[in-house]
Amino acid sequence: MLSRLEIDAGALRHNYRLFCGIAGAQRVCAVLKANAYGHGLAASYQALASEQLHWLGVNYVDEARQLRDLGYGGRLLVVGPAVEREVARAAQLKAELVIGNFVVLQAWLALGQRGPVHIKFDTGMSRQGFLPREAPAVVALLRQHQAAVTGVCTHFANVEDVTDQTYSLHQLSLFEQAAKAFTDAGMAPMLHAASSASALIMDASRFDMVRIGMSLYGVWPSPLTRVSYLQLHAGVLDLQPVLSWRTEVTTVKPVISGEYIGYGCTYRAIRDMRIAVLPVGYYEGFPRIAGEAASFVLIRGERCPVVGRICMNMMMVDTTHLAAVEVGDQVTLIGKDGKDVIAAHDLAGWARSIPYELLSRLHQDMPRTLV
Numbered sequence: 396m397l398s399r400l401e402i403d404a405g406a407l408r409h410n411y412r413l414f415c416g417i418a419g420a421q422r423v424c425a426v427l428k429a430n431a432y433g434h435g436l437a438a439s440y441q442a443l444a445s446e447q448l449h450w451l452g453v454n455y456v457d458e459a460r461q462l463r464d465l466g467y468g469g470r471l472l473v474v475g476p477a478v479e480r481e482v483a484r485a486a487q488l489k490a491e492l493v494i495g496n497f498v499v500l501q502a503w504l505a506l507g508q509r510g511p512v513h514i515k516f517d518t519g520m521s522r523q524g525f526l527p528r529e530a531p532a533v534v535a536l537l538r539q540h541q542a543a544v545t546g547v548c549t550h551f552a553n554v555e556d557v558t559d560q561t562y563s564l565h566q567l568s569l570f571e572q573a574a575k576a577f578t579d580a581g582m583a584p585m586l587h588a589a590s591s592a593s594a595l596i597m598d599a600s601r602f603d604m605v606r607i608g609m610s611l612y613g614v615w616p617s618p619l620t621r622v623s624y625l626q627l628h629a630g631v632l633d634l635q636p637v638l639s640w641r642t643e644v645t646t647v648k649p650v651i652s653g654e655y656i657g658y659g660c661t662y663r664a665i666r667d668m669r670i671a672v673l674p675v676g677y678y679e680g681f682p683r684i685a686g687e688a689a690s691f692v693l694i695r696g697e698r699c700p701v702v703g704r705i706c707m708n709m710m711m712v713d714t715t716h717l718a719a720v721e722v723g724d725q726v727t728l729i730g731k732d733g734k735d736v737i738a739a740h741d742l743a744g745w746a747r748s749i750p751y752e753l754l755s756r757l758h759q760d761m762p763r764t765l766v
């Protein structure tokens with residue numbers, strides 16, 4: 396590919412330490428699912444490996460295997476769906492499954508060598524997890540098999556999109572009720588519920604571990620989370636963006652007034668222009684729909700508007716105002732160039748999406764370089 400992602404190892408470690416400060420170092424689970432939110436699983440692990448890592452989180456058992464292959468020996472939480480056919484493999488890898496239904500719980504109980512397991516409760520998202528009212532039945536089944544449970548957890552549905560946390564507090568109370576069934580039975584599982592946003596703005600959600608994804612990479616889960624944080628805390632939190640997306644100009648060409656640019660002839664020049672062609676399109680992860688917004692890239696520190704539709708592997712930008720642009724010039728799609736910056740939030744916004752989707756869809760094959 397002709398574009399690359401620069402991963403700022405120092406920024407990643409800095410963000411990790413911020414959360415160690417907020418929750419306590421032993422309580423931070425760095426979530427590396429979805430190719431480390433597009434940052435590259437291996438590159439991100441490599442950047443974090445010099446820290447005292449207590450927990451890493453992934454979605455798939457196979458991602459747990461990749462981290463073991465990279466040499467990670469610490470605790471590993473598989474937050475994604477646990478399925479029957481993978482429970483034995485997870486145990487071999489010492490990866491800790493999150494179980495949320497009786498089918499998989501029975502499969503785990505039937506294992507000769509059971510790995511550690513976390514029981515998940517669905518407290519208001521209608522996704523993964525036992526219903527809170529099933530807690531006594533889960534506890535009874537565990538006791539019947541004399542099985543110990545490592546953790547009890549849940550996930551919030553609506554922290555990022557609001558500044559009023561009433562719904563999350565409701566989820567929190569359902570979670571605490573479910574967890575009580577375990578403690579009442581003499582079990583002492585660790586409790587965990589928080590992801591980035593809740594860890595940042597809901598002190599009561601932190602319990603024994605926080606599962607930090609988006610903000611580990613220096614991105615606020617949403618603008619509302621940032622506002623909520625500012626309302627609660629005197630100072631700003633110094634989250635440092637980790638990823639920059641760069642490419643190069645492959646062609647510079649004149650376009651005469653009246654000529655069209657791109658598929659569908661949706662863009663017609665109303666003056667003479669000079670455009671640059673870039674080797675990035677929707678295949679690489681630049682959303683096609685972003686071409687319909689007033690989106691731009693940075694060349695020589697200046698904003699260059701996207702013109703015409705985004706193609707599969709190419710896109711065009713207007714460089715008329717920059718006489719000096721040449722083939723081979725560096726282009727920034729996300730990140731800083733000179734005094735200007737394009738945040739993941741900006742590009743996600745142009746694509747009517749969120750940084751989570753935008754970043755996790757940056758193509759796997761783009762080289763990730765630690766800087």
Ligand SMILES: *Cc1c(COP(=O)(O)O)cnc(C)c1O
Nearest residue numbers: 426474550590591606607608609
């Ligand atoms: C992805 C995920 C997280 C991390 O969420 P962020 O908002 O990215 O911090 C935490 N917990 C679960 C269950 C997840 O799936």
